[in-house]
Amino acid sequence: MSFGGNLSYWKFLTIDNARSAGQFNFSGANTGLGLADFLTGQSTEFLDSAPGVLDMKQWYLGVYAQDTWRTTARLTLNAGLRWEPFFGQNINNGAIANFSLANLQQGIKTTKYVNAPPGLTYPGDPGFPSGNSGMNTQWRNFSPRVGLAWDVNGNGRTAVRSSYGISYDFPTAQYLYVEASASPFSNRLDITGNIPFEDPYRNVPGGNTLPLPAVPPRDAAFPGLGTYGGMDPNINSPRVQSWNATVERQLGSQWQVAASYLGSYADRLWGQNHLNPGVFLGTGPCSLGGVSYPVCTTTSNVESRRVFILQNPAVGQYYGAVVQYTDVGTQAYRGLKLSMRRRSADGISLNANYTLSNCTTDTEVSGGFAQFTGGYTNPSSVAYDRGNCGSNRRQIATATVGARTPTFTNAALRTVASDWRVSGIFNARSGSWLVITTTADPAGVGVAGQRPDQVLDDPYGNKSLDNWLNPKAFAAPAPGTFGNTMRNSVEGPGYWTVDLALSRLIARDSMELRLEVFNVTNNFNWGNPSTSINSSTFGRVQTQTGDPRILQFGIKYAF
Numbered sequence: 001m002s003f004g005g006n007l008s009y010w011k012f013l014t015i016d017n018a019r020s021a022g023q024f025n026f027s028g029a030n031t032g033l034g035l036a037d038f039l040t041g042q043s044t045e046f047l048d049s050a051p052g053v054l055d056m057k058q059w060y061l062g063v064y065a066q067d068t069w070r071t072t073a074r075l076t077l078n079a080g081l082r083w084e085p086f087f088g089q090n091i092n093n094g095a096i097a098n099f100s101l102a103n104l105q106q107g108i109k110t111t112k113y114v115n116a117p118p119g120l121t122y123p124g125d126p127g128f129p130s131g132n133s134g135m136n137t138q139w140r141n142f143s144p145r146v147g148l149a150w151d152v153n154g155n156g157r158t159a160v161r162s163s164y165g166i167s168y169d170f171p172t173a174q175y176l177y178v179e180a181s182a183s184p185f186s187n188r189l190d191i192t193g194n195i196p197f198e199d200p201y202r203n204v205p206g207g208n209t210l211p212l213p214a215v216p217p218r219d220a221a222f223p224g225l226g227t228y229g230g231m232d233p234n235i236n237s238p239r240v241q242s243w244n245a246t247v248e249r250q251l252g253s254q255w256q257v258a259a260s261y262l263g264s265y266a267d268r269l270w271g272q273n274h275l276n277p278g279v280f281l282g283t284g285p286c287s288l289g290g291v292s293y294p295v296c297t298t299t300s301n302v303e304s305r306r307v308f309i310l311q312n313p314a315v316g317q318y319y320g321a322v323v324q325y326t327d328v329g330t331q332a333y334r335g336l337k338l339s340m341r342r343r344s345a346d347g348i349s350l351n352a353n354y355t356l357s358n359c360t361t362d363t364e365v366s367g368g369f370a371q372f373t374g375g376y377t378n379p380s381s382v383a384y385d386r387g388n389c390g391s392n393r394r395q396i397a398t399a400t401v402g403a404r405t406p407t408f409t410n411a412a413l414r415t416v417a418s419d420w421r422v423s424g425i426f427n428a429r430s431g432s433w434l435v436i437t438t439t440a441d442p443a444g445v446g447v448a449g450q451r452p453d454q455v456l457d458d459p460y461g462n463k464s465l466d467n468w469l470n471p472k473a474f475a476a477p478a479p480g481t482f483g484n485t486m487r488n489s490v491e492g493p494g495y496w497t498v499d500l501a502l503s504r505l506i507a508r509d510s511m512e513l514r515l516e517v518f519n520v521t522n523n524f525n526w527g528n529p530s531t532s533i534n535s536s537t538f539g540r541v542q543t544q545t546g547d548p549r550i551l552q553f554g555i556k557y558a559f
Contacts, residue, residue, distance in 0.1 A: 005063035012056040012173035019049035019188060024197065041197035049188040052181035055092040056173050061085055074151040082143035084168045086237040088133030093215060094123045095180040096134040099230030099275065099324060104308065104315065113184060115222045117318035134231035141168050141237065162245040170237045171270055177369040179229040184220035225303050225320040227372040229272070232326045240266040254342050262335040269329030269363040271382065272375030276322040278302040279310060280444035280480040289313065297479065302446035321372045321446070328382055329363025331389065352399035359389035377447055378482050387487030388433040394491070395430040419505045424498065431492035432528060436485050439534045442477045451483040452476055452533050459490050461539055468493065468529040469539030493526035495545055514554040522549035
């Protein structure tokens, strides 16, 4: 029996000045030409921000115990248990917030910042988890693992292997970057009007209030229509259950074949639920906040149609997009892998495999930071975003081959033909999954990346460069609705390439001459077509994936 554990601690310190350099817009509103506005120093918009700071630390603890039993001469079992509590990521400067709908509705404000609107809570507030993570420690993360290996006939030529296990992970540090830079920790200014280029703060009351101190003061400003992300206090680390079964068979002395079934189910994937989306109010005229609109639901008035401002204008005016990080996402994968191998010390070696798989998810895991304007497309249905996994390829085939010529005893043959090595790699895969989008907001919720209706069963054109997708297969949804097109529902062009390497050892193996050719056939692998139905190039392939043919030569000398 074996047991052990590991304890890890790390810090992640970063300052991001992506927006703090300042950004000007010269629209041409003053002179009629954008360049002329620039030359005369008349900007129409200025954006500025304090630097974004993420000062984070994290602890990790994992302990395990496992044992192996050889129950018979042909059957071996392995089982173990691992414990991995999740402590969450602690933001050292307290740049972490939770959001409470109950506090918003009851008018309860944070005790940390006097200008914060009701609903936001910070470290030290009643009900906020201890520490600076915004999350409660999750102690019950146990990971059982079990596996078996069976020598079917007892001669070592046919084997069956199978295993099952649970494992845990946690988001990268930068996943929380945007939340850590929300007000009041990295306030942003967006000034519009006639702005002097040489001094954009000339007409701003109080002048330049940026950058803010690293630790915001108690009276820090909270702008109107601020965007925020709040943690679900009970959020847990993502979890994956995985299982597999493999049958292997040795044929003769050099060949081996295998068939494997692979499966996994991931849950508790982190995603963003929209708490303050826009509300569809019809297509007729209306009045919002004392302003009359000829069309009540447009992209220009989404801030006036958000849930909080319709419920309580006095409080809702401080909130734009508000999301809550939750662990409701799931992903399921199934795959069949067939492989063959030939091993030879002096002849041809071969290794080939083919995988057929299916993967569906409602929450893509990117590893990058999450924008407040992102999140689930339909605020009331996580399942609406279920579709094929963006990183999955339905079919993948690879083959590698290598050969070496022998050392001939004949002097002439030895000079010309001995010690040549040739190797090649064939790689092919089906296309990536594509999501069809519309730049409009037919549902009126203010969430980008909405999808259209698919009105034809076959979404593809003739799969040429100019007509990979059929524009007539999609249409704009009815106002106030979400389109019926599944996320990642169409497949882009496939990909294949052949790479070769030719080399020879000379001068008693001290020198090697080498020629490598990538994409030997110079195959033009098409890129993905345009997928926005509002684009004039929708359905057309306009890019290339991968490189054209590349040749490189090399000489290596060992001494």
